[in-house]
Amino acid sequence: MIHYLFGQIFGVVFYGILFLLGQTLVTNTALAQPLVFTAIPDQDTERLQERFNKVAVYLQEKLAIEVIYIPVKTYSASIAAFKNNAVQLAWFGGLSGVQARLAVPGSQAIALGEEDLNFVSYFIAHTSTGITEAATLPDNLAGRTFTFGSKGSTSGRLMPEYFLRQHFEKTPSQIFRRVGFSGNHSKSLQLVQSGSYELGVLNYKVWEAELAAGKINLKKVRIIWKSPSYPDYNWSIRGDVDKIWGIGFLEKVKSVLLAITDKEILQAFPRKKFVAADNKLFIPILKTAQNIGIIRK
Amino acid sequence: MLKTSLILLTIALFALLAADIEVLTLDPWRELGRLTLGFFTPDFLAVWNFKEALLNTIVFAFCGTSLGILLGTILAFKFELTAVRLFAAFVRSIHEIFWVLLFLPVFGLNAFCGVLAIAVPYAGIFAKVYAEIIQESEARPRDLVPVGTSGVSLFFYAVLPVVWNDLKQYTAYRFECALRSSTVLGFIGLPTLGFHLETAFSEGLYSQAGALLLLFYLLVSSLRWWLKPKFVVLFSILSWSVLPLTTQFSWENMIRFFSWEIVPWPLRRDGFFAGTGEVSWNLNAVSEWFVKLLNEEIFWGVINTLILTQIALVGSAVIALVLFPTVSQHFSTKLLRQVSHLQLIVLRSTPEYLLAYIFILLWGPSMLPAIIAISLHNGAILAFLIGRHSNLINLCHGFPKRRLDRYFFEILPRIYGSFLAFLFYRWEVILRESAILGILGVATLGFYIDSGFAEEKLDVAFVLLLVTALLNLTVDHISQRTRKHLHLSNETSSI
Structure with a gap:
């Protein structure tokens, strides 16, 4: 009972x-259609919401419509959301931006960080390997364990794989004893630092941020090669936004993004400032992706 | 039965030789200390931030299950049709996580995607189990109704009352499974508990992870107090009413997915670059494309999935045979039984995906963590079932006094048939789990499927999903044949 x-x-x-x-x-x-945006979950996934909510607040104030940020777990989920019009604006990587814009005709890259014009990947190694920094990719990488970031990352997978193939004339799985995909840049750093993988590669911005935050123990992990530069992260927007919020909306979003001067918001990316971008800027990324077969030709 | 067991054991041993079971981390136990500390210092203050995730976990589970029950019941009525049986077998052979990956490009990452990912495979499962329950139920009431009674009256007066209890029990069990599924779907990005669990684990916030896990166990173990049959309808209606269905359904996406994105690449290559979206028929190129896919991905994916499955199958069997005496009255005291029971419940209700995720964190993405995760989860379920089964046995007069003798000469021989039957039922489940763990980096089919979705090659991912389903149906078929061949008891498959 x-x-x-x-x-x-x-x-x-x-x-x-x-x-x-x-x-x-x-x-x-709410009643009026809000502008929804997302960002690739490229680092420290716990802080994504905190980072991008600042951006949402800023955009909402400047655009005078409701702006919502939705977090995603994977790069491909951000592309799917863009494709399905679940988000109209996104902070993509070079490769995810190309993939998303290919899938949505009329969409445009409108802005990128100043640093994204000349982005760089750092190849890193656990110090127990004894490998030191060199001007070219060291030959004694072969036969070790190696981790990329996300499968869809530009600085954590696409460009590093391209440079590896160019240097060794082999695929990564032929060069290394084991190839992993950590999921994001902070995770790659963590895995190499802990010795789970002997080698890894990550976006230089994340390396610098984690170094400044005191999360890197240089006795355990070091840079062994800095890659040549390439274009990377960008804000991309769907071409049909003018139909929803009126003619000139796309340009307005663009100018609002370019006008960001608030240090706190820029620090969330982290970028010095945003500059104008267009789709042509990313043709080298498309060609590279086709070259190694991530995008088919 | 001995021969079958030895064959399984031999296959597993050979598979073990071919398997990649290296420990990859330099110091495999370093994280374990931090992890354990985290569990003993759960951060309950953080839990309040997860209230919406908790709500979503429950809502997705209830919407998914209720829709699954509805569709499954409809299918169950027509289960004698081969087409229906095949369809049900097909949809349940694909894991919920794969369904999410598949629905994601069609519906986007939203509540609808999550609910369907649970509802579709569950519809297949409900259809089968409901049909079996009805088929195996007492037939006399049905035979006694007057000629000319309508089918509806027949069902409500002569069938439903007889099977009601079985249906109720099984459905309640499925709600528990749905809570697990719903949680795990968060790992792929749906806003359930798993979303935050994944973040907490991957960022090393173990106190938060500990709190989330305790919350999850609390949810599952409190089910029997609040999941009353009379509340279920009300509860499902409530769940549907709060379901955040903010994104509209888009036919455009649906059509694009089916008529374009899953079409083999060689057929849409020209249309893609010309921007016309036309399909050009070039069957030679398609066969080339398929052969390449077969050599580079399908072959290795299938081999690795089977290797993992066979090792984990025997692993589960060993764990079950070792653990079941701890919950059997013929071997253990009441206190020990209660403690062991709790332990088995924890192992059983922890989703194998989560277990594998934790072990991979500790040892790196080889097959070893996957083997241990699947074996522990399924071993615990089997131990619980055969432990309960062994409690029904009355020992004959003059039974062996030494426990070891009692185990080998009295209990084991008497339960071995049911044990094998249970094990064969789990075979197909283990295969499904082996495939899915590829998403975490083990080179099974899931790895290639995940890559296909990550690289926007939906046609490749789609073919690989079909292969996974086919493999599953094959193993299910072999399992049924073996059970029949060995005359193993055909108890309900509701395990």
Whole structure:
């Protein structure tokens, strides 16, 4: 009997809580169509929300419409969201931007960080390997374990794989004893630093940020090669946004992004400032991706 | 039965020789200390931030299951049709996580995608189990109704009352599974508990991970108090009403997916670059494309999946045979049984995907963590089942007094048939799990499927998914044949 009563009370309380929570969810959805954007989860995934909510607040103020940031777990999810019009704006990597814009005719790259014009990857090694920094890719990398970042990353997979293939004239799985995909740049650093992989590669911005944050132990991990530069991260927008929010909206978003001077917002990326971009800028990325077969030709 | 067991063991030993079971981390136990510390210092303050994730986990599970029940019931009525049976077998042979990956490009990453990913495979499972329950139920009430009774009356008066309890029990069990599925889907990016679990684990925030896991166990273990049959309908309606369906359904995406994105690349290459989106028929190029796919991905994916499956199958069997005496009254005291029972419940309700994720964190992405994760999860389930089964046995007069003798000469021979039957039922489940763990970096089919989606090669991913389903159906078929051949008991497959 007591058991039965307990069950009843528990049930009623439980449904009550659920109903109240549900109410908050329902009231959160506004009437006018909000601008939704996302970003590739390239580093420190716990802080994504914190980083990009600042951007959302800024955009909402300047564009005078509701702006929502939605976090995603994978690069491909951000592309799928862009393709399906679940987001209209996105902070992509070089490669994910190309893939997304190929899938949505009329979409444009509108801005990129100043640093993204000349982006660089750092190849890193656990110090126990004894490999030191060199001007070209060291030959004694062969036969070791190596981790890329995400499978869809530009600085963590595409460009590093291209440079590796160029130097060794072999595929990564032929060069190394084992090839892994950590998922993001911070994770690659962590895996090499802990010795889970002997070698790895990451975006130089993440290396610098983690170094400044004191998260890198130079006794355990060091840079062994800095790659040549290439264009990378960019803001891309769907071509049909003018139809939803009026003619000139696309240009307005572009100018608002270029006008960001707030250090705190820029630090979230982290970039010095944003400069204008166009789709042509990323043709080298497309060609490279086709060259190694990530995008087919 | 001995012969079958020895064959399985031999295959597993050979598979072990071919398997990649290296420990990759330099110091495999370093993280374990931090992880354990995290679990003993759960950060409950952080839990409040996850309230929406908790709600989503429950809502997705209930919407998914209720839709699954609806579709499954419809299919169950027509289960005698071969087409329906094949369809049900096909949809349940693909894991929920793969369904999410497949639905993601069609619906986008939203609530609908999550609900369907649970509902579709569950519909296949419900169809099969409901049909089996009805088929195996007492037939006399059905035979006694007057000629000319309508099918509807027949069902409600002569079938449903007989099978009601079995249906209820099985459905309740499925709700528990759905909570697990819903949680795990977060690892792929849906806003459930798994989303935050993945972040917490990958960023090394183990106190947060500990709190989230405790929350999850609390949710699963409290089910029996709040999941009352009379509440289920109300509950499902509530869940549907709060489901955040903000994104509209888009036919455009649907059509693009089916008529374009999953078409083999050579057929759409010209149309892609010309921007016309036309399909050009070049069958030679398609066969070349397929052969390349077969050599480079399908072959290795299938081999590695089978290797992992066979090792994990025997691994589960060994763990079950070692652990079941701890919950059997013929071997253990009541106290020990209760403690062991709790331990098995924890192992059983921890999704194998999560276990594998943790072990890969500790030892790196070789097959070893995957083997241990699958074996522990399934071993615990089997141990629980045969432990319970062994408690039904009445020892005959003059049974062996030494426990070891009792185990080998009395209990084991008497439960071995049911044990094998249970094990063969799990075979297909283990295969599904082996394939899915590829997403975490082990080179099974899931690895190649994940790559296909990551590189926007949906046609490749689609073919690989079909291969995975086919492999699953084949193993399921072999398992059924073997069970029949060995005359193993055909108890309900509801395990």
